[in-house]
Amino acid sequence: MSHSSQESGGRRLDRRRFLTSAAIGGATIVGASALGGLDAESAFAAPMPSLHPAYPAAFAEGRIRAVNRGVLDVVGSHGEHHLVQLTNATSIWKLRATTAEAIEAGDGLYARGVKMPDGTIAADAVWVNIVNVLCTVRGIAKDRVHLAHSHHELVGRIVPATTTASYLGGALTSDLSRMRIGQTAQVLGAWRPADNHIDVARLTLGH
Known part of the structure; x- marks a missing residue:
């Protein structure tokens, strides 16, 4: 999967961006599909600022090294490391809207969500192998x-x-x-x- 090709193709798309949000006082993530933002073009749109200052918006991309109880261990294309936490509200795309059970080690990933205090990204939307x-x-x-x-x-x-x-x-x-x-x-x-x-x-x- 060529990330540079994906990014250059994505820049040509001009679709509305979806919002990332966290509930006040907790980490309840609003799923992107509920906001109309799981369409594939949203994977390449620039992230919007978080609606809650305590949880800044975050973005991750790379290959999934392991899947452990809803946490995706991701190695980025430049060697960076991400832990992406799936929640009951996380919207997941793998050719079509799907569930966490479709995600496997070795898959590629684009994810958007909010960064938690421990550095983990709580995902509201994940696109697999896009x-x-x-x-x-x-x-x-x-x-x-x-x-x-x-x-x-x-x-x-x-x-x-x-x-x-x-x-x-x-x-x-x-x-x-x-x-x-x-x-x-x-x-x-x-x-x-x-x-x-x-x-x-x-x-x-x-x-």
């Missing part, structure tokens, strides 16, 4: 699309009832028949550590 890369369509099959990103070949897996496309800025559709070899495609999806493929959530197709 990728957002600009590619060129090189081949099309029934259940996958072959892509080129910079000098790398990628395989995007079409997920029934999940994968959608937008053509030239149009509305999202499950009809992929208008996709053509040579088109540019912004690919939003979930990286698969087992085979290095991408489960595609959305293709935004250009010319």
Whole structure:
């Protein structure tokens, strides 16, 4: 998963940011999905200031080294270390909205929440294995699309009832028949550590 590619793709997106909040006198986190902010673009939006001064907003990214009783041990892409605490209100995305049971050691992670006094991040939203890369369509099959990103070949897996496309800025559709070899495609999806493929959530197709 290329974090630099994800970040450059994310900067092109201009969607509303979601809020991070902590209840006064405690660490009750308001889940991002309750605020309408679990959509994948929110993973790349700049964090908003916390609504409570005692709990500053925090952000983490990296690979999950271990999962222990709802705490994610994360090593960042520059060697930094994070402990991300999941709560009953944490909103979790892994291709679609899901639960903590879907998170595994070895997964990639983007997380937003509030920093607690002990340094742990209490997460209101976690995006697992999310990728957002600009590619060129090189081949099309029934259940996958072959892509080129910079000098790398990628395989995007079409997920029934999940994968959608937008053509030239149009509305999202499950009809992929208008996709053509040579088109540019912004690919939003979930990286698969087992085979290095991408489960595609959305293709935004250009010319």
